[in-house]
Amino acid sequence: MDILKKVTISVLAGFMLTGCYSKFDLDVESEPVLCLNSIIIPGDSIRLQVTRTWEWRENDLLNYQNVDVTDAEVSLYINGQLMEKMTPRTYYMVTSPINSSINFYKTTTGFIADYIPASGDEIRFEAKSEKYGEATAEITIPYPVDxxxxxxxxxxxxxxxxxxxxxxxxxxxxxxxxxxxxxxxxxxxxxxxxxxxxxxxxxxxxxxxxxxxxxxxxxxxxxxxxxxxxxxxxxxxxxxxxxxxxxxxxxxxxxxxxxxxxxxxxxxxxxxxxxxxxxxxxxxxxxSESYYKYVLSEWEANYGMSGILGSMGLSEPVYGASNVSTGAGVVAAVVPxxxxxxxxxxxxxxxxxxxxxxxx
Amino acid sequence: MKGKRVGVAIALAIMAIGTVYGQNITIYAVSRPAEKIFAEIMRQSGKNFVYTSDLLKGLTLSVDAKDKPLKDVLNSMFSTTDISFKIRGNNVMLFRKKKPAVGRLSIRRPKPSLIPDTATLNEVIVHGSKNQSLTMESPSVGALTLSRELIASTPVIFGESDVVKTLQYEPGISAGVEGMAGMYVHGGNADENLYLLDKVPLYQVNHLGGLLSAFNTEAIRGVDFYKSTFPARYDGRLSSYMEVNTKEGSMTEHHGSVRLGLTSSAFNVDGPIRKGHTSYVVALRRSWYDLLSIPALAIANKVLNNRHPLSAGYAFTDLNAKVSHRFSKRSDAYLSFYYGNDYLKTDVKDCRYDLVDELSRKKNNLNWGNIVASAGWNYKISPSLFSSTTGAFSRFSSKLTYLKEIKGYETKEKNATLRDYVVSDNYINDWLIRSDFNWQPNERHNIGFGGSFTFHRFLPSTTRRSVTSDEANLSGVEDIDAYKAKEVNTYMNDDWELSSNLRISYGGHFSLFNITGRTHNGFSPRVSVRWTPAYGWAVKCGYAHTVQYVHQLTESLISLPTDQWVPIVGEQKPQTADHVSAGVYCALFEGYTISLEGYWKRMHNLLEYRDDYYLMPPGSFWGDKMDVGKGTAKGIDFKITKEIGQVKGQISYSLLWADRQFPNRNGGKKYPARFDNRHKINILADWKINDKWEVSGSWTGMTGNRFTLPTQLWYSPGIFGYEDMLLSTKVNNVRLPFYHRLDLDFKRNTRRGYWNFSIYNVYCNMNTIAVVRQYEIVRKDTEYVSSRPVYKKLKLLPIIPSVSYTWIF
Known part of the structure; x- marks a missing residue:
């Protein structure tokens, strides 16, 4: 536990150190929205994950949470022109997280485009789902730096x-x-x-x-x-x-x-x-700026002052930085x-x- | 003119006679202490006795009266003494016959709320209800006076009496997070309260993350507080003004006390330097935590053979010192000094298996606090004109240092140590001079006017970082420029008694704030009216405009040393507020005051952090992180107070709505404020059982705070694997459960002092401070355990007893 969390809870709990938790029945309106995720690398095919958000109490640790939205209609625009309608496919995904030497593997259903992107492309996704509404996101792929x-x-x-x-x-x-x-x-x-x-x-x-x-x-x-x-x-x-x-x-x-x-x-x-x-x-x-801001928000949520205090209700919560219109997901570009x-x-x-x- | 004065005197006499009519007294006493006789008379008559502290020293009186009018009783009682008296309204004023008290304590118009020179008075003991006088006579709405005794007797957490926590029991004031010395007045923010220590503004008024305020109760003589209408001499904050007046030393003999408590100790001493002319007072308070934590951690590290030994300590200190000198009956002066400081230090090592050699070390030091040095001079220019001049230096500063050393970092040439060193400073320095005048040209007018000049120097933040090793030397400075600002204030206020039942206070405060080549100005009109339709009733209404040029950047609800006070710069505009208030008051029942006040407040140019402020580098300009918006608040404050007799107390209820609207928050839509506590009930009682025992109790019940609880989550794009991130939601969308708590305080007098036993949260209702997302274990069978996601209430503060002993000498 972070030092700040230890110190704050210890001080607030006084000498008895008997802070405790009890169940809370929340009654708040909460509707899921579309979530778009993609990391675009020039020269690699474009893959877009279309999922939905879910309410916390839907979390299930034992069974993998399936929030894929496979019936969405997804359009890909390149430099302002409609390039293609992306099609859903099941593929095997490997990710190498930024701060770990461990790889994550998962089979997922996502939308894959035939177009191969290049630096300078302005990419825009438009997704529509009957049940979860619409979502859009756009980025410009930067050029590499040697x-x-x-x-x-x-x-x-x-x-x-x-x-x-x-x-x-x-x-x-x-x-x-x-x-x-x-x-x-x-x-x-x-x-x-x-x-x-x-x-x-x-x-x-x-x-x-x-x-x-x-x-x-x-x-x-x-x-x-x-x-x-x-x-x-x-x-x-x-x-x-x-x-x-x-x-x-x-x-x-x-x-x-x-x-x-x-x-x-x-x-x-x-x-x-x-x-x-x-x-x-x-x-x-x-x-891309979206990638950078997302990483900062992740760090802040888990390790920063605002995130630590926000998790104890002593500050506003830290949200994931998103460049998707619904506020859920990140469409980012990485040019190595x-x-x-x-x-x-x-x-x-x-x-x-x-x-x-x-x-x- | 002479005839007019006679007429007024006759009218006053008639009023006085009318007031005492029907208040007959029955009392018998032989050579009893004067205070005890007064207490009985007060109980029977409901009158307050007002006199200077040295008037009754050692005096005993005898009286024998059966069903006699008060005036006759008093005449008889004082006939063999050199004390005279006058009855004015609800007060019996006492004077020495040979040295009539003129000037500062005017016998013509007893208006305790408008005596501006409280710093020059000897301690005035008022039996009973000074607040009742303030409530019924003054045109001010929402004004309050707190005595040191009241603050000391209010039960609070850890038994540490605290003026801000005492004010939290007032209607219309929200405490914020449980246990903290927060003050959110009529839906305002924490930085909208002006705290004055002997007329000098203080910026950082919290210790221990906000658990305690910086005001040592032992050093306080009294506190004046305003939350609805404000005297014209105050401006610079939107919501409230709290003037803390420190006590002066006795001119006749030395006194003192030493208090030992569970969390802190205090030492106070005062007395004459030159009898009758010069006195001193020193009050020191310091916490114990570091004296306990440092050895405890050292023992724990040793016993556990800890490879990561931790040393940590925290302490706070308050020192108040004052020297007062009386040049003559017309002139006196004082020198005052305040030092308040918090420090927190940690030292963590990473050792090899032999526990001797260090691999790395992290050392942190945090220091933050205030220094105030002031000098004042009070002079009676003429019998109707008084002046008070103050010059002061005030500084708030915080300094954080961080040092990380990684040892055994070998290179081809030699062993080396990598050092990462960071220092962050921020401070505010104020140099100010002010003069205040009080002029009574005639019976009906009491005019206050004055002005001040303040030179501010703000350094919001400077951070210096260096990374050094034998091969690299990297350094950087993130500097936000220091800002110099000049502020000029001037005001005028007239308290005008139009008739015996109509009184109006009107005036205005004008300010100029010059910074970075721009000059902002603000005019704050003030008006309030008191009408007395019948005896024992008062109706008031008022309007006030306030302006604020500085604000506090705070990311959390607790007081952090990195919270910065910054001025408005660039295109930013001063925050302003308009307050409209009205009230009905009743003092028909002896010893009781009933008040019902309503208010409406509108705030402009409020500043809040944007939702994405944390994505900006720490050193970037704070203005870029802020959003500008507005807010409103409205409500009703109801209170019944009993301030005399063996049992005193108050019951209050407040109803409040407070909201905010910012273009870049909550989608630009209006949302409820964090401390929008709809209903709040406070019951405060103090029972002096006998000479040995005194019991105080308080019960608080209020609608819970609001906070933002995101409920929807989304997957990250695989940058970190599969993190769940929060989806933004409506601000302050959830209300915490109803909050309630009972505190008790027991005081046991001994020959040389008193014990104080307090219990915070007597029936251990652990109130919720937040709601968090957690997993709840669901045990299916002995071999298989699963969990499910739920929301849980985080509760922190259980029943907390504490004890202290105060030795008085």
């Missing part, structure tokens, strides 16, 4: 051996320089991950020859620009790796990227064929630029020698 160069400092390089692997652990301190385009207001996300996952025929994820810790947000002031001083003190959660160009508009800026631990497994005595070489990817994504770092080469440069070859 990472011009990355300087890397490797430290704490340690060779480790156990029964199964031989590997290297290291700490990386990087400066990734990019230039923010002026005069637009721009939003960014930074992420780092290992690239070379493969999939078996059954759809299971294959073996990744290493491990990388979460990006340490404390090394880059831009990541915490939205956190107030009081939140720095009382909130337990670090920020997310998103930022705006408020402080760097039109300037060239070196992003400080600190990875506390990267592990590179290069040798397995039992099955050398499992190994593939892989890259560490530093990804700088340009975001990926800078690849071959980890093996990095280690060899550091050691001044080559690592033993591995079978491919």
């Amino acid at each position: 990472i011009e160069n990355v300087s890397i400092d490797v430290s704490n390089l340690v060779k480790r051996s156990d029964v199964y692997f031989e590997s290297y652990d290291m700490t990386l301190n990087m400066l990734a320089r990019f230039s923010d385009p002026a005069p637009t207001t721009d939003y960014y996300r930074v992420s780092t991950y290992l690239d070379n996952k493969y999939w078996t025929d059954s759809g299971e994820e294959g073996f990744v020859d290493g491990w990388v810790s979460k990006l340490d947000v404390n090394h880059e002031p831009l990541f915490t620009e939205h956190i107030s001083v009081l939140e720095s003190i009382f909130s337990d959660e670090s920020s997310y790796t998103i930022f705006s160009d408020r402080q760097i508009s039109g300037k060239s800026y070196p992003l400080h990227i600190f990875i506390d631990n990267l592990r590179y497994n290069y040798y397995n005595p039992y099955d050398l064929s499992e190994f593939k070489d892989f890259d560490l990817v530093v990804e700088l994504s340009r975001l 630029y990926r800078y690849r770092i071959n980890v093996r080469q990095l280690i060899e440069e550091e050691l001044g020698k080559s690592l033993p070859a591995i079978l491919q």
Whole structure:
């Protein structure tokens, strides 16, 4: 529990510390509305989830909440022109959340377009449902911003051996320089991950020859620009790796990227064929404003002052920031630029020698 | 002119005679303390005795009367003393025969509500109902005077007497969140109340997140409060004015007290520096929390072998000090100082398994509070003209520092420590000078006028951040510029007794506020009328316009150190309000006052945070985060008060409607205010059983607060997996259940002081402060447990006993 919540409830409960809960029969009008969700990446097909909102007491932890609205009529407009009527399909969805190395999998019914979007496209969705009404949302896909160069400092390089692997652990301190385009207001996300996952025929994820810790947000002031001083003190959660160009508009800026631990497994005595070489990817994504605001609202709702106090009734509640006309859902765009770092080469440069070859 | 004066005197005499007619007294006493005899006479006659504190020192009286008129009884009683008396309306005024009290305590027109120089009076003891006099005689609607004794005897949480919590028992005043020293007057906001400490405005008046106000009861002489019509000398806030007058030290001998309580302790001492001329008073109050928490946490960390040892402490302090000097009968002065401070510090470490080496550390320090230094001079220019001049410096500041260290951060060259350091400041500095005059040109007019100049310096926020390690040095400053503002105020008010049963108070307050090259001006007319159709009845009505140039940015309902006071800047306009009020009052029954007041209030240019303000960076201009709107409030306040006798108390009821309308909130539609408590009932009683025991009790019942409860949720787009987000809904769409609570306070006098036992929420009705979404466990069988989503009431405050002892010396 956040420190602020502990302190506030403790103080208000006095010495007895006997705050309690009892059931409340709510009698308030509450009608569901349409909800639109989509994350659009240039070059990938457009997928739109059309769901509905639901009242809290409908939540069911055991059974997956099915709020899909599959009978809606969805129209896709590109640059003001009707492009197509989107059709509902069932597909397997994988998401890699911004702050986690865990993937989420789900089978969902959504609307897929044949059109492949590109940067600069103005995209608009119009959805209509007999039961839940109408909803619209629009965004403009931004252009990517390149990472011009990355300087890397490797430290704490340690060779480790156990029964199964031989590997290297290291700490990386990087400066990734990019230039923010002026005069637009721009939003960014930074992420780092290992690239070379493969999939078996059954759809299971294959073996990744290493491990990388979460990006340490404390090394880059831009990541915490939205956190107030009081939140720095009382909130337990670090920020997310998103930022705006408020402080760097039109300037060239070196992003400080600190990875506390990267592990590179290069040798397995039992099955050398499992190994593939892989890259560490530093990804700088340009975001739509809707994505950025949604992430901020999520952070504020769960970890910010307003969210903490709002959950105790001591402040107004924090809503999810939405760019959909009904106030439910986010239609967002993410345009990544990926800078690849071959980890093996990095280690060899550091050691001044080559690592033993591995079978491919 | 002479004939006119004689005529008035005869009329007054006739009134006086008429007043005493039929009030015969039966009493017998031999060498009894004067106060005890007065109490009996007061009980029989319903009259108040008014005299200075040094008049009856050690005096004993004898009297033997059977069914005699009051005047005869008094003549007989004082015949062998140097004390004289005059009966005026409901008051018996006492004076020394050789040194008649002229000037400050006028015997011609006893109007306690209009005596502007309360700071210059010796302590005036009024047996009984000063408020009754205020209610029946003054044209002011919704005016109230609180004595220190009343504040001290009102039962409150933790037994910490508090002037703001005492006012929460008045009709038309909502307390806000339970347990807090909030004040929402006639549907207004918390920042619409002006708190004056010896004529100097205070900005931050809360300790401990709002659980206690900054006013130490022991330092208070009295409090004047206005909520409907306002004297012209007050402006700058929309809803209410509270003037706290601190006490002055005794000119004759030293006194003091020490109080030990569960949550805080207090020390007070006053006395003469030079007898009859100069006196001092010092009052100090400090909480215990840090003295308990720091060692307790240290022990817990040790016992639990905690790898994340936590040290935390919180304390608040109030210090009031005053030196008063009497130059002559016409001239006196004072120097006053107030220091109030809260601090909160935490220190969390992350240690290695050996519990010795630190991996990281987080240290936080928060300090916030007020400093006020003032000097005043009161001078009687002539028998009918008095002046009071005050110069003061007032500062509110808060400072937050945050330091995070990550150790053992090794590089190729050496071990290093990463430091993330943040400092945030905000403050308000005021330098002010003011002069007030009171002029009585004749029997019928009492004219007050004056002016002030204030130089403000606002620094809403400066945040400096630096991240340092051996390889990087990042720093940034988020600075919102300091604002300098000049404010000029001037006023004039005439309290005019047109006839014996018609009195009018009229005037106006004019203000100028200059900031960032722009000058705002405001004119606030004030008028109120009192008509006495018959003896013991009064009918009043009034109108007041108010203007406010500063406002408080607060994101929550509790008082946070980051709550900023900011001035209007740029295109922003001053907040304004129009108040219309009327009332009927009855004092027919001896010792009882009944009042029924109605009011209607309209507020303009109100400021509230936009719904999406949290999406803007903390350092961005606050004006961009605000929405401008309006509000209305209307209601009825009913009260029956008994202020004399062994049992005193009041029963009050208020009916209130309050709403707001902002273009970017609730879809631009009108919505009910948060503290739109439709019905509120308060019963307050104080029973002095005997010389040893006194019991006070209060019962509060009111319609619950409103709040916003979103009920619909939606899926996020998979950015974080599957988060559920809230869908915006109507503002303040839910009302909490009916709130009620009983508090009791027992006072046991001892030879050297008294014990105080208080119980907050005697029958432990845990009131709801919020409704939250939770899962309720539904147990189906021993192997299978499921839960279902429900709404639950969050209740916090149970029965809370407390005890304190006060030693008086």
